[in-house]
Amino acid sequence: MINVEITDDFDLEKIAESGQCFRWQPIEDGGYRIIHRDKCLCIWKDSLESALTDGDRSDAVESAFADGDRKGALGHADIYRLDCTEEEYRDIWSSYLDMDEDYRNIREKIDPELDPFLFEAAEHERGIRILKQDPWEALISFIISQNRNIPAIKASIEKLCERAGEKCFDSRGEVYYTFPTPAAIASMSDELLAECKLGYRDKYVRRAAEDVVNGSLDIGLIDTGSDDDVLKGLTGLYGVGKKVASCMLLFGLHHLNAFPVDVWIKRVLETEYSKGYPFDDYSPYNGVYQQYMFAYYRNRTEE
Numbered sequence: 001m002i003n004v005e006i007t008d009d010f011d012l013e014k015i016a017e018s019g020q021c022f023r024w025q026p027i028e029d030g031g032y033r034i035i036h037r038d039k040c041l042c043i044w045k046d047s048l049e050s051a052l053t054d055g056d057r058s059d060a061v062e063s064a065f066a067d068g069d070r071k072g073a074l075g076h077a078d079i080y081r082l083d084c085t086e087e088e089y090r091d092i093w094s095s096y097l098d099m100d101e102d103y104r105n106i107r108e109k110i111d112p113e114l115d116p117f118l119f120e121a122a123e124h125e126r127g128i129r130i131l132k133q134d135p136w137e138a139l140i141s142f143i144i145s146q147n148r149n150i151p152a153i154k155a156s157i158e159k160l161c162e163r164a165g166e167k168c169f170d171s172r173g174e175v176y177y178t179f180p181t182p183a184a185i186a187s188m189s190d191e192l193l194a195e196c197k198l199g200y201r202d203k204y205v206r207r208a209a210e211d212v213v214n215g216s217l218d219i220g221l222i223d224t225g226s227d228d229d230v231l232k233g234l235t236g237l238y239g240v241g242k243k244v245a246s247c248m249l250l251f252g253l254h255h256l257n258a259f260p261v262d263v264w265i266k267r268v269l270e271t272e273y274s275k276g277y278p279f280d281d282y283s284p285y286n287g288v289y290q291q292y293m294f295a296y297y298r299n300r301t302e303e
Contacts, residue, residue: 002086003046007077009103011127012045018128018295020251022141022154023161023179031081033170036096037134038178039088040170046081083171098129098254106285107292117272118289121296128291130256135219136212137179138252142244143204152197159196160205164188182212204239211237223253230255250287257284268293 031044164180211217234245250258
């Protein structure tokens with residue numbers, strides 16, 4: 001168990017509910033369990049007092065409190081408790097959570113006078129980050145997401161993982177399943193795949209798996225060239241349209257300028273940018289701004 005000091009924009013709930021990831025599970029004490037490839041992480045937002053008494057606090061926390069400055073040095077930071085080692089955080093989770101990117105700086109590029117709507121959306125949804133997800137999992141997840149709400153997407157993905165993934169246990173002894181490999185999905189019977197409640201999408205999922213297995217699809221090779229080139233390659237896949245391809249580009253391949261357009265973003269563009277959205281002005285972070293707008297409009301409607 002370690003403590004990590006985070007000074008940048010970072011909000012577990014906002015990331016979990018942003019529509020980019022489908023396997024973040026709320027756990028006790030306000031934390032989340034995150035599954036990435038064959039690894040599992042439990043993470044909680046911690047208090048400064050808890051960080052003080054924790055024998056595994058980070059060097060940053062240690063040095064700050066050694067100076068006798070409890071609030072001064074860390075007043076701008078949050079402390080998170082993770083059930084992994086420092087090495088695992090450095091090698092796996094820091095990258096997955098995109099901790100090398102300065103999201104506060106991206107958010108503060110918005111001029112409140114020139115674009116008061118985006119400024120308000122970004123302030124309201126501050127803490128969203130674009131995760132560096134596994135491309136294979138992202139591709140299948142967004143194929144499954146077509147014309148479905150988030151609870152249905154999550155349910156189908158969990159069924160798929162339970163039936164074709166590897167059974168593992170997290171640090172609390174709770175069961176979790178890894179995301180199935182292409183070979184595991186390709187070998188599923190029609191009956192077993194039907195149990196995942198994918199509907200018409202099951203044939204798209206199976207084809208993608210079979211294409212990887214037989215070598216006709218190499219996701220790594222798709223991610224070459226400009227965004228337009230990658231989108232063209234993705235939309236050439238069976239069952240992948242422009243929206244799924246754009247989601248894959250942003251959330252699976254981490255092209256931060258990708259701008260998926262769904263029903264929520266269509267409403268944003270029609271209502272807030274009737275004279276046109278300034279894509280060039282917000283490059284190369286249009287995907288980050290898209291997430292602020294998507295979450296803000298969806299959450300505002302649900303409130």
